[in-house]
């Protein structure tokens with residue numbers, strides 16, 4: 001089942017001589033239960049693409065369907081409501097409302113959708129407990145570590161059972177260990193709860209938790225990696241191959257510089 | 266949602282919001298004090314005229330409605346009484362004197378001559394009205410009562426300086442009236458003939474009894490404009506004014522009031538700037554957070570309403586505290602201080618103060634509405 005589908009999407013900034021084509025005729029789709037990483041060098045159009053998929057930026061051309069609805073045709077107000085209902089967000093920073101507790105931050109999305117009933121509160125609590133924040137439910141963001149904050153953000157992105165979950169560099173401010181923890185749990189939940197997940201990252205090591213890597217270059221998709229071994233090789237985690245379940249077909253990983261793959265060398 | 270967020274944010278940042286509420290409270294105190302002072306000074310000036318039991322004041326022509334310059338003689342009063350539609354006319358004369366309390370400091374008073382039973386004589390709340398045009402009976406107003414502690418039947422001593430000589434008169438208080446200050450002075454009312462004999466430059470022999478003005482009571486109080494024109498047409502050498510026109514012509518009255526209302530306006534304006542500045546700084550600090558909220562699905566309406574609700578809450582809180590404080594303070598002021606906080610002036614000022622927040626906050630709310638949800642991704646268009 002399709003969660004998100006982008007068809008021939010283009011984004012041009014500015015006009016005339018100064019026009020910049022940030023995304024050039026890109027098509028991609030992400031099924032529910034699938035976690036995809038969007039990678040590529042700086043300036044390749046990742047953020048622009050994500051902003052369009054999120055309904056934050058209108059494509060210059062092309063269509064984007066989420067939950068079967070064409071978000072390009074919606075008014076500003078409709079898109080805002082749509083985001084609140086169908087999309088979950090985890091940003092790089094400034095994710096949380098500073099004056100709300102961890103639990104309240106997660107509940108915000110339920111409140112927004114009129115689903116803050118007993119069951120909803122319980123789910124929010126359980127999700128935070130599951131993310132290891134059982135002791136931190138009533139702490140405010142400034143009393144949480146960076147990793148804890150990002151885990152709250154992940155709970156916030158998932159609690160309202162969105163169709164699509166989008167993450168923009170969710171590990172940028174975390175140390176390696178925390179980054180792995182956060183993305184691993186994120187991936188687990190996306191698979192478990194059957195969401196379509198997309199994560200923009202520049203940290204290739206994080207790719208080991210995704211099902212597909214879409215690499216962008218100069219506004220185009222330059223490469224799509226679906227092979228488990230290649231993903232792990234890209235992530236520089238080939239030796240972990242055995243520990244990883246479904247899509248692995250058991251072949252030994254290739255050695256090499258992951259960046260070399262990315263740059264198509 | 267908006268009220269939930271507004272309340273949570275204020276509650277969890279109590280210190281910061283309490284600070285701005287305190288500033289609003291202080292501005293409220295200041296504005297109300299100026300209002301009370303304006304009101305106090307105004308009524309200290311005009312109280313007697315305002316409470317006159319007549320509708321029109323008659324001045325000598327070409328005196329620019331100056332009670333000091335105007336002279337109205339008995340013959341003129343007789344003419345006034347013959348004008349159709351006039352119910353009663355009373356002569357009123359203004360002068361000043363000093364009250365000499367036994368063993369205390371002298372008090373300046375307005376010494377006002379009135380015709381017993383005629384417009385111009387104040388109604389007493391205790392004791393009796395004046396009975397005869399002569400005699401050493403007086404009515405005193407609350408200003409005198411409070412300062413001297415006099416009661417009905419007491420004797421008061423009045424000092425008048427005639428030329429270089431000081432003369433003393435002992436008068437009997439027969440009636441007490443409420444506050445009737447004239448020109449910032451508490452008032453003593455005497456029968457007009459007595460007044461004329463006692464006052465510093467009065468009692469000229471030979472001539473008719475001359476007062477400063479005459480107060481006219483109309484048969485139909487709704488006909489003020491028409492009667493004013495009729496009197497001016499039928500009686501020579503007079504100029505007629507309604508009460509408001511008359512007190513606004515009191516020396517310095519209008520200048521003083523406009524000075525005070527200018528001060529009031531500027532204080533109010535400072536309030537708008539302070540509150541506006543505070544919320545604008547808050548908004549600027551919250552750009553990333555607001556972008557995030559809009560990205561995750563909060564509408565512009567919700568974000569705007571949240572900020573607006575906060576502004577209203579904090580502003581109202583400040584005004585409430587400030588107004589309560591001012592009321593508590595002014596209630597304990599001695600009568601000698603011209604601070605009068607009437608319900609009407611306080612209400613008008615409070616309503617204006619409640620507008621400080623919305624006026625000051627409008628810039629920051631507009632700024633909030635302009636923040637793009639794209640900010641959440643570190644982008645802007």
Ligand SMILES: Nc1ncnc2c1ncn2[C@@H]1O[C@H](COP(=O)(O)OP(=O)(O)O)[C@@H](O)[C@H]1O
Pocket residue numbers: 013014020021022040041042043044045046047048049644645646
């Ligand atoms: N608001 C904008 N106005 C003009 N050009 C922009 C804007 N945002 C991004 N770009 C340009 O679009 C291209 C893609 O940018 P971006 O989507 O941020 O790439 P990435 O996230 O992969 O670094 C870059 O060349 C960038 O300079």
Ligand SMILES: [Mg+2]
Pocket residue numbers: 043046047048
């Ligand atoms: Mg980027």
